[in-house]
Amino acid sequence: MPRRSATDIQPDMLALLAVLTPGERLPSERELAERFGCSRQTLRACLSRLEQDGRIWRHVGQGTFSGSRPRHLPVRDTLLIEGATPPDVMQARLLLEPMVAVTAARLADAEDVALLRGRVAAGRKARDRAACEQADDAFHRALGQISGNPILSGFLGYLSGIRRRIAWQREWERTYRRIGTQAFQTLHSDQHARIVDAVESGDPEAAAACMTAHLETIRADMLGSG
Numbered sequence: 001m002p003r004r005s006a007t008d009i010q011p012d013m014l015a016l017l018a019v020l021t022p023g024e025r026l027p028s029e030r031e032l033a034e035r036f037g038c039s040r041q042t043l044r045a046c047l048s049r050l051e052q053d054g055r056i057w058r059h060v061g062q063g064t065f066s067g068s069r070p071r072h073l074p075v076r077d078t079l080l081i082e083g084a085t086p087p088d089v090m091q092a093r094l095l096l097e098p099m100v101a102v103t104a105a106r107l108a109d110a111e112d113v114a115l116l117r118g119r120v121a122a123g124r125k126a127r128d129r130a131a132c133e134q135a136d137d138a139f140h141r142a143l144g145q146i147s148g149n150p151i152l153s154g155f156l157g158y159l160s161g162i163r164r165r166i167a168w169q170r171e172w173e174r175t176y177r178r179i180g181t182q183a184f185q186t187l188h189s190d191q192h193a194r195i196v197d198a199v200e201s202g203d204p205e206a207a208a209a210c211m212t213a214h215l216e217t218i219r220a221d222m223l224g225s226g
Contacts (some may be wrong), residue, residue, distance in 0.1 A: 006045040009036040013046055017055055022067035025085060026056065029064075086171045089159060090219045096155060097140065097215060101207035104146040105199045112146045116196045123189040129173065132184040139192050143199075175222050183221070191217060 013036070016026070026032065033043045047064060050056045057069035104112070119142050123135035137160050144156040191214040198206035 003042065004036060004038045006038075006042050006049065009038050009042065009046050010049070012036050013050060014055070017050075017066050020066040024066050025062075026064045026066065086222055087219075090215065090222070093159060094212065094215050094219075096159070097143075098208040098211045100140075100143050100147065100152055100156065101195055101199065101211040102204040103149070103152070104143045105202055105204040105207035107148070108146050108199045108202075113196060113200045115142055116192075116199065120189055120192045120196060123192060124185050126184060132188075136184065136188065143195075146199075171222055179221055187217065188214070 013032075020026070027035070029040050029043055033040050036043065038046075047056060047058070051058060054068040056064055056066055058064045108116075116139065119135065119139040123132070123139060126132040126135045141153070141156050141160060144153045147153070191210065195207060195210045195214065198204075198210050
């Protein structure tokens with residue numbers, strides 16, 4: 001089957017852009033070329049046309065984004081929030097949050113553990129997607145607060161901000177339609193409780209392992225492979 005031309009794939013690109021919000025990052029060139037059955041050279045020709053028409057804009061080292069180029073490019077952290085995909089977020093969480101759990105296991109006192117237990121209990125009582133997500137965010141941020149390190153807490157707040165963006169919310173909505181809130185009230189909350197058990201025991205290795213297992217479960221849920 002012959003490779004498609006830039007003209008051939010343009011309707012497909014426009015259809016993709018129609019479901020993206022302004023500022024949302026497009027998939028990588030490799031993914032797009034595979035999806036549309038064309039070479040990367042052909043894809044770049046199509047992207048160049050779309051950029052000239054103001055339908056997309058590109059930023060070196062950051063990717064390609066839907067919509068017209070901002071008159072003044074936003075600061076780098078804002079650009080990263082707009083461009084982050086759910087897989088980006090999960091990769092960052094897997095790198096950062098096990099270490100947050102390690103720190104909590106080393107520093108937590110009885111009051112901290114009681115706070116975490118309260119966060120787990122709130123998660124078990126959550127009855128809709130918004131309440132589940134709020135309880136989940138509160139639990140993970142509470143772990144960061146135990147460190148007393150404003151940089152760690154700031155990073156977790158930063159990730160929390162990304163999770164409120166449309167790209168994440170859209171994917172999480174699909175996930176919850178598939179797994180239901182019961183998965184959060186049971187499996188996810190059980191995993192939270194195991195993290196707290198490790199923190200209370202002062203076991204950094206177990207805390208990191210439990211956090212990693214929890215985040216891998218979330219990633220599998222979002223990929224539909226859990």
